Amino acid sequence: MKKAAVGAVVSTILFAASAALAQTYPSRPITFMHGFGAGGNADTISRLIGNVMSVPVVIEPHVGAGGNIASDRAAKAKPDGYTIILLTSGHAVSAGLYKKLPFDAVNDFQMISLATGFPFLISVRKDSPFQTLADLIAAAKAKPGVISFSSVGIGSTQHLTGELLQSMAHIELNHVPYKGGSAPMTDLLGGQIDVMIDTITVTTPQLKAGAIRSLALTTAQPWPALPEIPPIAATVPGYDVRGWLGVAGPKGIPQPIVERLNQEIRKALANATVKSRIEEMGNMVTPSSPEEMRQFVAADVAKFAKIIKDAHVPQQE
Numbered sequence: 001m002k003k004a005a006v007g008a009v010v011s012t013i014l015f016a017a018s019a020a021l022a023q024t025y026p027s028r029p030i031t032f033m034h035g036f037g038a039g040g041n042a043d044t045i046s047r048l049i050g051n052v053m054s055v056p057v058v059i060e061p062h063v064g065a066g067g068n069i070a071s072d073r074a075a076k077a078k079p080d081g082y083t084i085i086l087l088t089s090g091h092a093v094s095a096g097l098y099k100k101l102p103f104d105a106v107n108d109f110q111m112i113s114l115a116t117g118f119p120f121l122i123s124v125r126k127d128s129p130f131q132t133l134a135d136l137i138a139a140a141k142a143k144p145g146v147i148s149f150s151s152v153g154i155g156s157t158q159h160l161t162g163e164l165l166q167s168m169a170h171i172e173l174n175h176v177p178y179k180g181g182s183a184p185m186t187d188l189l190g191g192q193i194d195v196m197i198d199t200i201t202v203t204t205p206q207l208k209a210g211a212i213r214s215l216a217l218t219t220a221q222p223w224p225a226l227p228e229i230p231p232i233a234a235t236v237p238g239y240d241v242r243g244w245l246g247v248a249g250p251k252g253i254p255q256p257i258v259e260r261l262n263q264e265i266r267k268a269l270a271n272a273t274v275k276s277r278i279e280e281m282g283n284m285v286t287p288s289s290p291e292e293m294r295q296f297v298a299a300d301v302a303k304f305a306k307i308i309k310d311a312h313v314p315q316q317e
């Protein structure tokens with residue numbers, strides 16, 4: 001039998017096997033991982049999505065290293081569709097920030113669908129002397145390295161947001177990394193840190209309660225959900241950072257199962273309650289095809305690598 005014929009037979013057998021697998025999938029709960037603490041954007045949105053999927057889902061956080069612990073576990077999981085992960089834009093940041101990672105941020109993952117897009121907010125306590133971002137920048141120039149800002153871990157998008165602000169505004173701040181979740185807000189309110197850089201999800205409850213105020217948001221243009229908060233670019237021209245969330249799994253998941261998961265994520269994001277809640281959190285719902293997500297993540301990896309280089313952010317070990 002010629003090689004081409006053998007190849008065709010093998011391809012037919014593999015396709016039939018994967019199609020048969022998809023018909024019985026899932027036969028047990030799907031593990032839906034994320035890499036951040038309780039109450040944060042990733043935790044909240046993964047639960048919103050998982051709770052309405054028509055397949056059984058177990059949310060499994062693996063906190064630490066800016067989400068890289070969870071990403072590594074997902075990349076090394078069996079590619080059978082029973083392990084997926086909610087990636088954040090910090091996943092793309094890490095590809096440029098770390099000298100070496102135990103996974104390839106694009107090629108070791110099967111992208112399934114983008115989920116949301118959002119800005120980050122620069123916030124202070126209500127009794128802070130900083131009324132505007134210009135006030136903060138002026139104070140940082142007067143006392144380099146004294147004013148502290150939070151992130152949800154070294155290599156997170158929040159971290160890069162602060163580093164880029166320092167570079168473009170020519171200031172020096174004191175970076176205080178956390179493992180995510182509500183810890184940065186707790187310490188902001190308690191006076192342990194001066195400035196919090198975090199998502200709308202984390203920031204909005206205390207912002208609405210009047211316990212904090214947001215000086216700026218990170219997208220180049222005002223954000224529809226928070227039109228009263230100016231963009232950083234109004235004070236630091238050219239500044240633009242936005243976050244995203246997307247669902248992926250390990251490379252090698254059979255295509256019929258990838259398609260089933262994509263349909264599940266799209267249906268979950270289209271659920272009226274989920275969509276409304278996500279928008280209330282200041283996020284935009286942004287479902288995509290697996291290939292669209294792959295191209296988006298690859299472009300974001302390149303974008304953040306350039307930002308890191310241009311901002312002279314030291315690469316992490």
